[in-house]
Amino acid sequence: MAKKMVIVSVDALVGEDLKLASTLPGFKKIMDGGARVEQVMSVYPTLTYPIHVVQMTGRNLMNHGIYNNERVMPGRLSPDWFWQIQDCKVPTIFDAAHRKGLTTHAVMWPVTAQADIDWLLPEVWDLQKWEDPAIIYKKNCSPQLFDKYFEKHRFKLGWHPKPELDEFGVSVAEDVIRNEKPDLAMIHVSAVDIARHGNGMFGPAIDDAIRKVDSWLCRLEQAVSESGRFDETNFIIVSDHGHLKVDKQVNLNVLFKEEGLIQTDDHGELVSYQAYCHSSGLSAQILLADAADTEVRKKVEAILEYAKDTEAFGIKAIYTRREAEEKFQLSGPFEYVVEGVGGVAFAAKWDGRVVINEEDPDYDYVKTSHGHRPHLGPQPVLLAKGPDFKENVTIRECSILDEVPTFAAVLGVEMEGLEGRCLHELLVRP
Template structure:
């Protein structure tokens, strides 16, 4: 298969929404892509629409049920901070970076989710210390490219302030610019989180979120300039994308409080989870309901009745209930017993204490116990699409694709590099391409 480009740079601006498009048109670097490249303003995300499943879909072309990353975090009832799906080993099948490496291409990734331990030449994975005895530096180093990460930290570590934004994205930007100019990778995956963080803690349309979009425009400009300075501009394609949108919320639904009331969850003397028959695993705007014993028909009937009762009153915040077959048909985890979708203004929380419906306060948000906006909702929610922009080698200019799905991005990126991801849930969007292969 012929290559349409020699270098592909994929930039994920986490939580970039279709609703941001009017603002992007007013910003110089984003507008340059809109005017001179190709784009799809309405990209339907996946279910659940949370970051790790989304980014794995982007590089595999598959739904969560097939690639295996069904949530951000593992089902670990009782653990205060569950582990995340950080590692490549959890992904089923191949990925864009695997196929690029097999083809002899130089690969790089900066904080791209689910790449810890991946076979990537220059890899700074998104992973954090999640145990009291862990330290961030060795955790990062041992799960990525050691010498590369040491070099980036030596050069640009002063930009960073832990995991705080926008400083973390500033560090990622400087590392990206240096990587482009010094390594010239054939495939570069970059994940920026500034906008997502601002929306979570300040609201979807907050001034903080708008300022993050403006910062992203400047970051995009720096990346384009680095490509030019590296002397590979004419041989490079740049893809800009979001993984999901977000919705404001003011109430948290704590189904595990309800399950505890009906003795489906047991706690010890210190009110810590001791045992469970049913557990609500949050995906923010949606949630999985798991049974410890999936064949326990009695528990399943009790849970189903509890959920159906919640539907009666909109104040309970539950909009839809999906059974296992329906959730799987939407691409979600086939091992869940139910999946529930929150109404506008609500999201799901895993706490087992307090009231079933918690009204979120500013104090809650400042303490980062709750948020002002989140994602994870059904891709069928209104005004909930994300977007994709492409420009550079192999891309047909002044092209608008009316709509597509997140699952289509991986196969499309693979085609640009002359690669194949094999059988995928998504398809190649040929309309983006010019007809002159390299």
């Protein structure tokens, strides 16, 4: 099979977006006559970082080790994210490509900072000090990419308070694809996800974001063409999750504080805890400082059951650690997983009110979000075109765990422990 592949992850792209996308030149080049999966079943919780690790390892959350976008850092309302590859417990498709002697490139792909990738520009930022981005990126990029391309494009990054990661990343990817001709390139763009969080599920802002993504696809396609490798390149568009409308924010840490399970100082800063709610968007992960403390465990379970029985709190289900592992292959440093009803999102605040509704003046949450059960709402898609994919073939659905086995088959690389299946029905040579 051909050993060139460009994968673009369009964060939060869903099937409903394809009507517009199919009319735009960048998407159209891949969609017309290409292969397609209409619905890709993701994993729980539907969060960008855990899912993108699935999309580069072919392993579920319990095995690859990334259970949330953010690290557990009780007391910090904006924790660090899982940026570094060291947090991933299993090999990636980049590792498999290297074993085969292939060259690799990743741009803004979650959980790749400091990875062994030939041309690496990871997704990373500085939540605390906002120091010079060159310091942050030099620590986390591949040396040759940083030395050759960072300064050329850094003016596009912006940085504080809101880095323009997409434009910066695509600009670097164009150069790397054109000049270095990597065998495997994986690029992540967030514009559609950001638009949905801020504006709702559908509407003009989301359409504008899809058009912006299309302009990036056009540039990447042109870069491949200028590299002289267009006809031997397989183009793949993937997505990670959909969104659901949010109209209520629930702060379980307020309950824990009221019950004496969170302690704060005179300035309201958290100083210690026995139980803590770690947000995962439309679900929550509940930590115990001492999992062996049976009295605290009983108290926490009573609080959670009370919240579940109180309709205003909007809790649909509570899962123990074992239940989460068995039902969702989800594991982490938490003892319980809390699932909200439709419209409920969880935050980590420990001051204020437990429930803040959309119409309240102090409501400050996004319009839509994710972290929900993956079967709910609009679904991600997979689009592919190239010499190793059949023309004009569509399948109804697959698991997101099926993506890496398919990528590996196209690249001709071997990976152990994959949990999905190769989508042979999409390939010219199954």
